Amino acid sequence: MIRGMIRPALACAGLAVVLGVAPEPADAREARPFQRQPLVVAIHVHSTFSTGSLTVEQLAVEAERLGLDAVALTDNLVLQYEYGIFPLRGVVRAVFSLPSVLGAGAQAFLTEVADVQRRHSRILLIPGVEVTPHYYWTGSVFDQTLTMHNSQRNLLVLGLSSPDDYDALPGYGNTATYRFGWESALNLVPGLLFIPAAWLWRLRTYRSAHVGPLFYRATRRYRMAAACLGGIAAGLLVNAWPFAQPLYSPYDSRLGYQPDQAVIDAAAARGGVVLWSMPEARDHSVHTFGPVGPVTVETRPYPEALILTSRYTGFGGVYEDNRTITRAGEIWDQVLGAYLAGQRPTVPVMAGEIAFHGPGQDEKTLDRVVTVAWSRERTPAGVLEAIRAGRVYAVQRAKPDYRLRLDNFRVECEDGTIDAGSGETFPWAGCPLLVRLRVSATDEGSHPVTVTLIRSGRVLARATGQTPLEHVVMEPAGFAGAVSPVGGPTGSGREALFYRLEVKGEGGGELLSNPIFVKPVMRDS
Numbered sequence: 001m002i003r004g005m006i007r008p009a010l011a012c013a014g015l016a017v018v019l020g021v022a023p024e025p026a027d028a029r030e031a032r033p034f035q036r037q038p039l040v041v042a043i044h045v046h047s048t049f050s051t052g053s054l055t056v057e058q059l060a061v062e063a064e065r066l067g068l069d070a071v072a073l074t075d076n077l078v079l080q081y082e083y084g085i086f087p088l089r090g091v092v093r094a095v096f097s098l099p100s101v102l103g104a105g106a107q108a109f110l111t112e113v114a115d116v117q118r119r120h121s122r123i124l125l126i127p128g129v130e131v132t133p134h135y136y137w138t139g140s141v142f143d144q145t146l147t148m149h150n151s152q153r154n155l156l157v158l159g160l161s162s163p164d165d166y167d168a169l170p171g172y173g174n175t176a177t178y179r180f181g182w183e184s185a186l187n188l189v190p191g192l193l194f195i196p197a198a199w200l201w202r203l204r205t206y207r208s209a210h211v212g213p214l215f216y217r218a219t220r221r222y223r224m225a226a227a228c229l230g231g232i233a234a235g236l237l238v239n240a241w242p243f244a245q246p247l248y249s250p251y252d253s254r255l256g257y258q259p260d261q262a263v264i265d266a267a268a269a270r271g272g273v274v275l276w277s278m279p280e281a282r283d284h285s286v287h288t289f290g291p292v293g294p295v296t297v298e299t300r301p302y303p304e305a306l307i308l309t310s311r312y313t314g315f316g317g318v319y320e321d322n323r324t325i326t327r328a329g330e331i332w333d334q335v336l337g338a339y340l341a342g343q344r345p346t347v348p349v350m351a352g353e354i355a356f357h358g359p360g361q362d363e364k365t366l367d368r369v370v371t372v373a374w375s376r377e378r379t380p381a382g383v384l385e386a387i388r389a390g391r392v393y394a395v396q397r398a399k400p401d402y403r404l405r406l407d408n409f410r411v412e413c414e415d416g417t418i419d420a421g422s423g424e425t426f427p428w429a430g431c432p433l434l435v436r437l438r439v440s441a442t443d444e445g446s447h448p449v450t451v452t453l454i455r456s457g458r459v460l461a462r463a464t465g466q467t468p469l470e471h472v473v474m475e476p477a478g479f480a481g482a483v484s485p486v487g488g489p490t491g492s493g494r495e496a497l498f499y500r501l502e503v504k505g506e507g508g509g510e511l512l513s514n515p516i517f518v519k520p521v522m523r524d525s
Helices: 009-019 026-029 057-067 106-119 163-165 182-187 189-202 225-241 258-269 330-339 380-389
Strands: 005-009 039-046 071-073 080-084 094-099 125-126 128-131 136-138 147-148 157-158 204-211 214-221 273-276 283-288 294-299 314-318 349-352 369-375 392-396 403-411 417-422 424-428 435-441 449-454 458-466 469-475 496-507 508-511 514-519
Touching: 009 392, 039 125, 039 380, 057 071, 057 106, 071 380, 106 125, 125 136, 125 380, 157 258, 189 330, 204 449, 214 417, 258 273, 273 380, 314 392, 314 508, 330 349, 330 496, 349 369, 349 380, 349 392, 392 403, 403 508, 403 514, 417 424, 417 514, 435 496, 458 469
Parallel strands: 039 071, 071 125, 147 294, 273 314, 314 349, 424 514
Antiparallel strands: 005 469, 039 369, 080 094, 128 157, 136 147, 157 273, 204 214, 283 294, 369 392, 392 508, 403 417, 403 435, 435 469, 449 458, 449 496, 496 508, 496 514
């Protein structure tokens, strides 16, 4: 049976007396989260460099107006889709493209971000891109069953500072990462047409005739036909450019997450923050794809990506679409448990995504979904470091005049000697554990909320009240963990665990924290 005690804020002082804990001043508790500044960040924002309707400058102005601290730009690295007819797929093909970072030039993108940053020092601008690692085709153009899969299975890559870093990302359409292979030879097949074209250019035929005493000889040349044939060859070669091939074919449906892992590895090797973008969002539509005709575009939810890939920084856990993986005991908790068990090297950090393309799009505003980062410094590097460390929480605002705010969320010993917050690991030597939390609203008003404390994938405590809402949860001394205790290397008999917080507000408002880890250590003798 899961044991825990939970008391509302009005009873905190009395609870402290009962437990023998001296109540610390509220101001001290609220100021303690890492002694770092909370920065409000909008993640997943598009500008006119790709599919957004606002320039980088206009986004900075809008962020200033809304009181944001930072904007993480995620313009599309490349937006290019193509379909070719077998066996000359690279030659007889239709290509559809939209503006993108590589289309404009990565250097131009970075320069614009830096220039706007100098003019708007109040807002931190973090350069980044949205990458489509791979898509593939099924069906046939001839019976109008053609379907493009996974064009919206995307990764967000933040913080790359060099054009070379962007050129190295093997997203589909990034020709800098293409290679030459036997398929490239097929793209050169139209060049063979230059041989008959040259022959026709040189070809002459003669006709001779006698008219009375006169002899006529007519010469016929075929240069018009040669020019036409050469033009066709040149046109097909231009259409086949570049002759190199992507690392992963868009006609191969068996690749799984191999292309995605390649992008993750390339970005991580260059110091980028990599987030799985909206892993449970659905995309299904039908479009006319030029001469190809009607094409079904479909991306199914991909929550399994959190399990089947590694080395990524985190994922979008709060966004305006269907979400289940952050529920107690679901995929996120399973992956966190695998990390504690030593089966995964990194912690998947949860962040919020706004997927902002411009005002008026689905009535979105730039601040409707934000990520609050407890940053050591007010710089883009400080924000990225906080995301990597998991010192962030995500908020979805439902009301225009306020959003929920996490003032305090910490695990500490009953005597207050050791504590830890989101993204940190608490070294547990067996003392009684206290979990402190405080939730308020940015307008300092009173609003209904339901607070759920999750311990290692199971609901430990739940309470409903009005903001500001403060709770203390106590785990008794000798508590062994969320499941059956197992003896680890410490021989402590206690099991590592984690705590995380979920808050539901009125009208669909929501707040999710990242976990605090508790790992047992040997008690000093």
